[in-house]
Amino acid sequence: MKITLGRYLWERIREVGTRSIMGVPGDFNLQLLDYIFEVEGLKWVGNQNELNAAYAADGYARVKGAPGCFVTTHGVGELSAMNGVAGSNAEHVKVIHVVGQTLRMMQKNHMMIHHNMGERPDHQVHNKSALHVRVDAAELWDTEKAPAEIDRVIRECILQSHPVYIFIPLDMVWEEVPANLLNTKIDLTPPVDEEAEKNAVDSIKKALGEAKTPALFVDGVTRQHGALEAARELADVIKIPTFSSAWGKSIIDESEPYWVGMYNGKVNRPGVKEVMEQSDIVLVLGNFPSDLNTGSFTRGFDQKSTIYINEYDVEIKGRKLSGTHIKSLIERLATAMAGTALSRRTCAAIPPWPPLAEADSTTLTQDWMWCRFASFLRPYDVILADIGTAPFGVLQNTVPAHTHVIAQVYWGSIGYAVPAALGSELALDELHHETGRPRGRTVLLTGDGSLALTMQEIATMIAKDGVKPLIFVINNHGYAVERLIHGEEAPYNDIPPNKYAHLLPLYNHPDSAGAFRRVETKAEFDKVLQLPALQGDSDNVQMVELMLEKMDMPWMIKEMARLRPGA
Amino acid sequence: MKITLGRYLWERIREVGTRSIMGVPGDFNLQLLDYIFEVEGLKWVGNQNELNAAYAADGYARVKGAPGCFVTTHGVGELSAMNGVAGSNAEHVKVIHVVGQTLRMMQKNHMMIHHNMGERPDHQVHNKSALHVRVDAAELWDTEKAPAEIDRVIRECILQSHPVYIFIPLDMVWEEVPANLLNTKIDLTPPVDEEAEKNAVDSIKKALGEAKTPALFVDGVTRQHGALEAARELADVIKIPTFSSAWGKSIIDESEPYWVGMYNGKVNRPGVKEVMEQSDIVLVLGNFPSDLNTGSFTRGFDQKSTIYINEYDVEIKGRKLSGTHIKSLIERLATAMAGTALSRRTCAAIPPWPPLAEADSTTLTQDWMWCRFASFLRPYDVILADIGTAPFGVLQNTVPAHTHVIAQVYWGSIGYAVPAALGSELALDELHHETGRPRGRTVLLTGDGSLALTMQEIATMIAKDGVKPLIFVINNHGYAVERLIHGEEAPYNDIPPNKYAHLLPLYNHPDSAGAFRRVETKAEFDKVLQLPALQGDSDNVQMVELMLEKMDMPWMIKEMARLRPGA
The missing domain is CATH 3.40.50.970 (Thiamin diphosphate (ThDP)-binding fold, Pyr/PP domains)
Structure with a gap:
């Protein structure tokens, strides 16, 4: 049995948990949009413009955990959305930008079709402009190879937690591909070196065990790579004073007694910095040292007393181990730490700041x-x-x-x-x-x-x-x-x-x-x-x-x- | 005497006829905006977002004839505007996009300043994304060289009638340059081979003189390159049946008896096509054969009976002459044709289409x-x-x-x-x-x-x-x-x-x-x-x-x- 390539694309998008498709219709994507309605559970959400569509897909992805997906048309649409995709790229958000391109015969003949530039236009030039805001792209041209390309970039989107593009010339959407390709699900297992992860867990466990005043610091990359639950579990198992960055805010349950507060270098609620500074080792999950996430670069950790669990590697007091993955490593660590005795401090709860003052003044502040x-x-x-x-x-x-x-x-x-x-x-x-x-x-x-x-x-x-x-x-x-x-x-x-x-x-x-x-x-x-x-x-x-x-x-x-x- | 580079930039922008500066403020352009207010006659027009700023600058340029200019901030702003700039690029519009970038020390150190992407960000990466939507860019870094670079790209913007970028790291705007550099105006003379233009004029004159039923066809590129008045004058001198494309609409005075109508291949008011088809030679100014400008590619001219005056060259019945410029060539041709006897047809005026029917129905159509x-x-x-x-x-x-x-x-x-x-x-x-x-x-x-x-x-x-x-x-x-x-x-x-x-x-x-x-x-x-x-x-x-x-x-x-x- 055969299905259209358009249908194939949407079936794959649905397979990875996406249900709402954002975007703006345009004459080079209309027929592609038709196939959305053939896939049960998928929903078309038209936006008011393409930048908004990109932003909506980003917001959707962050909350749903599945890729946000949006569709634009050749040239005008894809360029309008670029700032939105760049934001997803900067902040590790899973977004799939599907671009309906001009027909292949128009591209081959460099036809002066609207939404192009120049007298012998290269219809792929907008694709080049977007090169810097994505981690991968499927540039579809050959129907036989297209399904595998679609699968590949969806996989990269999820595993790298970054935006990808799918460029599809309009005349490809109704071409047919074997339906049974869908029987094999896209493999979303991250490439992990089991041995490296075991070594990393042992080393981290040892370092934490030797510490007198260990602390946990959770940053935003943790959530983007699906390690939120794992991080919560780890925090709950080790119960050492726990902080977050601005971006890592709300990953950890802040009602737990081990929660201290958001730590931002010199910019904190009074009392937070003092607890952090008493730590002899800090376990940092998903570090992201950008200006607004570090109190204008006033937050930094001493290499000798820090354990970093990054996306694909680990750094223990300056020693680097590769081949790990943030999610599986934190999961393993949480399991390994269960029942382990750690030196734990008790910290007084940090009061809200600033206090609810000026209650007598009516002006809102x-x-x-x-x-x-x-x-x-x-x-x-x-x-x-x-x-x-x-x-x-x-x-x-x-x-x-x-x-x-x-x-x-x-x-x-x-x-x-x-x-x-x-x-x-x-x-x-x-x-x-x-x-x-x-x-x-x-x-x-x-x-x-x-x-x-x-x-x-x-x-x-x-x-x-x-x-x-x-x-x-x-x-x-x-x-x-x-x-x-x-x-x-x-x-x-x-x-x-x-x-x-x-x-x-x-x-x-x-x-x-x-x-x-x-x-x-x-x-x-x-x-x-x-x-x-x-x-x-x-x-x-x-x-x-x-x-x-x-x-x-x-x-x-x-x-x-x-x-x-x-x- | 010295002036700031920011002031220098705005003085030059004013020099070429621009008065309204569009844009959106952002933390890497604020001080640059201050200098706008130092230049008499310049006016800041803040827009609601950056794409709108780009569009506004484009509309301004088309109407004013001088470059449209707009300012955005690093990353978020410049990318949001890209679709607008691409439109100016596609349609030969003079636009100067000034981008306020991060400070040079931030760029050198690859600092994770907001509006960037990655952990060791290349702050110039957004500049690369815009490479395909412009004809030139000043990438300012060295204060001494900056004024000449500014001059150069303003010149290219005007002479090529296409968008250019000026990237200026924020810490350069208050650096000082010699004020007397402004004493020499930017040279806006197009490079023209006088001999080639004389030859072209002679050849065109000869070909028109030999024709029995010559026609004039005016397309949009003519206006973009400042040749509007020249084209009107030429039409008025030669008084042969005159047409325009969709894009060339409104260049020619349509109340003149030699005006026939908009010619769009197979898509015209009844009667227009017939007059065009009786022509034994067509003089085409600023041809632009894109789909919507040619009645979906149904408009085409036979090479053997066509004279093209393009931006930088001329094609007479298939023979190409280079080194000309559309504006000066049309001016020369108008002068040369004055008083020349041409074989002129009288054409009946084409009635409006469709007629004002259905006047009895109230529904608006x-x-x-x-x-x-x-x-x-x-x-x-x-x-x-x-x-x-x-x-x-x-x-x-x-x-x-x-x-x-x-x-x-x-x-x-x-x-x-x-x-x-x-x-x-x-x-x-x-x-x-x-x-x-x-x-x-x-x-x-x-x-x-x-x-x-x-x-x-x-x-x-x-x-x-x-x-x-x-x-x-x-x-x-x-x-x-x-x-x-x-x-x-x-x-x-x-x-x-x-x-x-x-x-x-x-x-x-x-x-x-x-x-x-x-x-x-x-x-x-x-x-x-x-x-x-x-x-x-x-x-x-x-x-x-x-x-x-x-x-x-x-x-x-x-x-x-x-x-x-x-x-």
Whole structure:
């Protein structure tokens, strides 16, 4: 029996756990989109533009654990999405970008078909532009070889946890391939040297056993490579003082007594640094030493007293062992450490910071707001904070277990979070239906500056069943973090004013008046957080506009800005 | 005396006629933006996102004739804009994309600064991604060499009429260079072989003189290379039957008796093709044989009876002459032809098509609408038609002299026209104040599908003084041209519904109720076109929503779709 190559592609995408396909239709992908509807369980989610599609696929992938997938058309579509894919590349996110290309005869003859450049256009030139934002690509041309190529790059996407491209000329999507190719599943086993992993486990176990004041530090790469559960288990087995980076936030259950706090070099809640500095050995999982993830490079570990478990290798007090894989190694280590006696410190719980002061002042302030916000969160919530003031507000506080804090700590593209919240909602809904786990909320935190870049994706949210994020917009009249860095009063840090009360009705929200609130005082903020609609009891998007002063910022961003290189 | 390199850059940009600088601020360009305010006459126009900035710069360049310029920040910003720059590259538009990069010490040390990718990031990697969408780039690093590099790429931008990049590490913008470098203006003389041009003129003159039924065909490249006035003059001197391509539309004064019509191979108003086919020689200016510019490749000229004046060469009945430049050559030819007797045909005027039928039916239809629309236009108007149904409606009709019809005929990126209309308005205002020519209107024609991609740029329009385009939105419930191509009822061709009455108030329009109209019938359309606000008597954005049926399309797009390759 034969099936079309288009169908084959979507069957493979479904096989690895993806259900929602993002994208924008275009004349070189329309027939490819038809085949999505032939595959049971797959769902087409059209986006408002291609950058938004890329962001949505990224948000979906982070929450679902399966690859995010989106489809664009030749040239115009694929280039529009590039910044989004680059973000997935920077932050180890599994994304498959499927590009519907011009027909092969058009390519061979260098025809001046629209969406190309030049008088004898190379139709593959856009593919070259994307070379630097992906780890692999299937450049389909030969129908016989195409299925294996598709399998190969899906595998690379998952094993490397990075974006890949699939370029498919339109006239290939209806070509036929043997259906029984699907009988063999894509092999997703990471290449691991068993012997190396055993040696690594022994060495780590020995080093930890010899330590008097060992500590565990969990960074974000851990989650991206599927090692989240393993890391939680390990932490729970060894029960030594445990920290996270900004990116590693919410991997570890912060209600456990061994949890200390987020450690960011010189930028921490008071008390955290002191506990870290008393450690004679630190076990670091999935280290990622970028500027905003290290308190502006003020976090560093002494090689002689550090054990790094990286993606594909291990570094024990400066000695490197290769051939390991972060997920399987942490799993093995957790098993090996079970029942092992370790020297354990007891640490006093670190109090929230800053304290809930100024309760008598009515004006809403960021530091007060984020402290109050902490108690609003619930297990299984996804907190999506667009880069700006929000991440530095939300990261400072304790979050419930099984939450997922997402901020683009490295790539830092403003506008990312709105479409990513769409992806997150689709993923949360799928996870709830597939696994029965509680349906968490997507809590989107963005600023007026960031929202402007991608706001149209709220239309998609409103139109799609089961998508109902809570959108908090920090309205502080422009680009606040930029004002902090340079140009506090400069006109380039202003943005055109918005009347957000019109945003939900513009996109046809069924209860646009009821779903929108504007908050100016602490009391109003407190009250809004208690509304049933914000507790998850709603069927559609909820929006809260937070009126804040221009230069009011979370303490953490002020510290980070002060310490940044070149400042 | 010394000035900063940042100041130097903006002085040079101003020197070549640019006044409005588009872009989005980011932490690696803020100090560079400060210097804009030091240069008299320059104006910062912040955009809502980077793709929109690129589109706005493109629209500005097309209308102003001077380079469009926009500024982005490292990584996230430059990549977001890439599709816009590629469009400028495809369509020969002068755009300067200035990228504020990370500091040189960060680059040298491969620091993990945000907006980069990888653990030892190459900060220049985004520059490589943009290699294929530009003709040149200044990669600034050495302060002493930087001014000459800036001069060089501005020159290349203008002479090649294509986009260039200027990459400037943030710590270079405050470095100092000699102010007197500015005393020597950038040399913008195109390299021309005088002898070759004289020969070419003689040969063309001879060939035209020998012809019995010569014709002139004007294509879009002519305008992009500054040869618009020259082409008009030539047409007026030789007075032979004159045609344009889709892209060449509005270069020639269509009220002249020698004007025949737009010639698009098999896709024309009845009568046009017949006149063209009677020609024994065709003088083609700035030929651009892309699919949508040739009636889906049904327009072609016989080499033996064609004279091509291309950008840098001439082809006379198959014989090639190099070393010419389209602008100077057309100028020379116009001078040489003055007073020359040519065999001239008299052609009957081609009537409008389709006729203004169905006047008794109240439902608004595209074919009726575009015929009525033709008489709404005035000299010096810019008509910006986003790719979709609009260009194929507006192009079929006669337009007044000195109008400028802009549609992305080759690159075809939907969403382009909204930000481009911002650029157009800024340029029209500048041209009016600088030259005293009448202030035309920017008439933006877009669809609900296209508008969704970039709608936030309307906020910028509303906030900026002197920006007041007329926005017509064809609301036909999704992607109409795609429905025509494939998937008439497919869900991927639907978009989330909009209530456009909320769009202007969302962006704080001072008279949002008065400036918005919804049109459902022919009578309403007719009435709206006569409103004083739409005649130019307004201070801010005016918006008209046109309710049209899903599958109602201009006859021309139906023909083009039927004839397209692979259909």
